[in-house]
Amino acid sequence: MTYSLFFFIRDVTGGNLVDWIDRSLAQASLGSAKNRAHRMRHALIEPLRNIYGVSDKVLNMTLADLLLAAPASKPLWRETGFGMIPIDTLVHNFLVRTGLTHRLGAEHTYGSACYSENGCADVIRKIARRIDARQFGDNYPQHFVRFVQHSLWRWCAQSELNVCNGNNIDDDSRCRNANCVLFRRCDRVPLRGQSELPRGTTI
Structure with missing residues (x-):
């Protein structure tokens, strides 16, 4: 899992996970307000599913903690974190x-x-x-x-x-x-x- 996360950050995010989250959420937020929250969640979770051994529960739980802790300067992070649902x-x-x-x-x-x-x-x-x-x-x-x-x-x-x-x-x-x-x-x-x-x- 550790190696898989390393390669994801290196190859998918270009070595900058924070910038990748910013760009992914900004792109997903464009367009119709309908399903906007779903698009933003999907923009992060779908690619991250490719990390070996990571479940939807772990992704939602980890991303919720990460995104909700974002500063006020990152409103899309907090908006997306509000809707993350880990199901156990x-x-x-x-x-x-x-x-x-x-x-x-x-x-x-x-x-x-x-x-x-x-x-x-x-x-x-x-x-x-x-x-x-x-x-x-x-x-x-x-x-x-x-x-x-x-x-x-x-x-x-x-x-x-x-x-x-x-x-x-x-x-x-x-x-x-x-x-x-x-x-x-x-x-x-x-x-x-x-x-x-x-x-x-x-x-």
């Missing part, structure tokens, strides 16, 4: 357990499909469009996709809020945590099978 099994399983992937017709297995059309990333973008993130931070954009993804991850991660994960929920059964604030609104879909769903239940 915690977030994917949360969307399955709550029934969101089913409700939105976005059922899929964990992996590259999470970043395909109507995958986990698209589901989170739909959620983010319904949340005004400015209430959580003065410098946040109105629709902050990365913030929503990170919040879902914190809700599930053992090292964070530790609510919705395999340590607390039997993957073969419906969640029984009635103290969860989402309990009455959650479909509580078992990850493996649906044998415990009450007859007539729609998920």
